[in-house]
Amino acid sequence: GLGLASMVIVFFCNSYYIMILVWGLFYLVHSLTDTLPWATCGHAWNTEQCAEFFHLELCRNASTNASAAAAAGALNFSCTDLANKRSPVIEFWENKVLRLSGDLSEPGEMNWQMILCLVTTWVVVYFCIWKGVKSTGKIVYFTALFPYVVLILLLVHGVTLPGALGGI
Template sequence: MSRRSGEESLGKIEMRSGCEESLSRRASRKASRQLSNKSFRGRPATPDYLPLDLPLTLCVSQNDEPIASLGGLTPTKESRVAALRRRSSMARERWATKMEFLLAVIGYAVDLGNIWRFPSVCYKHGGGAFLIPYLVMLLVGGLPMFYMELVMGQFHRAGCISIWRKICPLFKGIGYGICFICTFIACFYNAIIAHAVYFVFSSIALEVPWKSCNNSWNTPLCSDDVNVSMSKTGQRLSSPSEEYYLYNVLESQKSTGFDDLGGVKPSMALCLALVFTLVYFALWKGPQSSGKVTFTYPGNVGMVDNGR
């Protein structure tokens, strides 16, 4: 039995060596055939090597068309999938520190709307009872989707449009929709920020203009007394700060209704242009510039609020 098994193993080794020899012969024949074809076409049999100091560029084929050779060197054909993988592996800009990323995320999640709008919405819809469905939806839908958005962006290191080319190109319309939503929000949200900027410049004066009712925009219903809300005739009184915002900042007394948009107020237009300029310079270098802005923004806002 041992002799028979030894003969079988020797036969297998001989067959394997024969296969390897046949494969090597085929490869050598193919190489010699290619060299003969090149020499027959008038090309040199040996390839022209480029100097080592010249970079080698990979040509990406968008379709099945052949790629022309460059300087006697046949470029490597790279598929679209390989090109996307190579581009995704390139180094992208990163946050300088974890604290900058954390403050940027906090600024994205907790903005002016949470501080200014949420208390009034909570009071309007039942007070404490409103917090129960709010917390449930926050834990079930809000936080998971917010975390998923952060994880997808950090993992793929791509924007809201290019990331769908890696996940599913069919859903790239979601990325365009996100850009449209951000543009739409910037149109009205920056207007609210422009009001805040206007208040900041107005507070630079020694005496703030919303301190008293002795101004040109005040009405007879303006009252400096904070403990009185109704007049003797039963009409509702208004505070100086309320009338300053309605009649000086918004100039709502000049509007005849919702269909009357009114004119452009030069001071508010300058504040709005300043807001868009600040946003541009905060984002033009990516995380390097936006991280510094979000890192110092809470302290600057706190100084302004505590100072005035």
């Protein structure tokens, strides 16, 4: 009884948590491109409200119009127009990753890329626990220690950057 109940609880927890891993895999695959797809507008999932440059801090002090210099040149915009704009990051999340429909009465369409990531993640989970506790114990050594190694490497890299001492 208790073992079966534990197995059911673990199954439901894994089914919930696997989607977080799927989103991570989805972002990992999409981050391997030259330009990050959530950094720019102009993709099929973007709407007309997509804006790459947000200068809301200038609009807090200005009444109607604001002018700001962008990296590519001068950028003139109206604060009233900017109020309806959306970030490409939000549009990537809602329109590409989640593919949100208008409301609950619209079922939406199948997201085949997400289904492929889901199957891939379950296959990775299967191979992680395939050989039992002995192989899982070895995997835990890697997954527990590797993030600390990466954090130490990032710390060393950050400290050696020019101007790091001034930032501290």
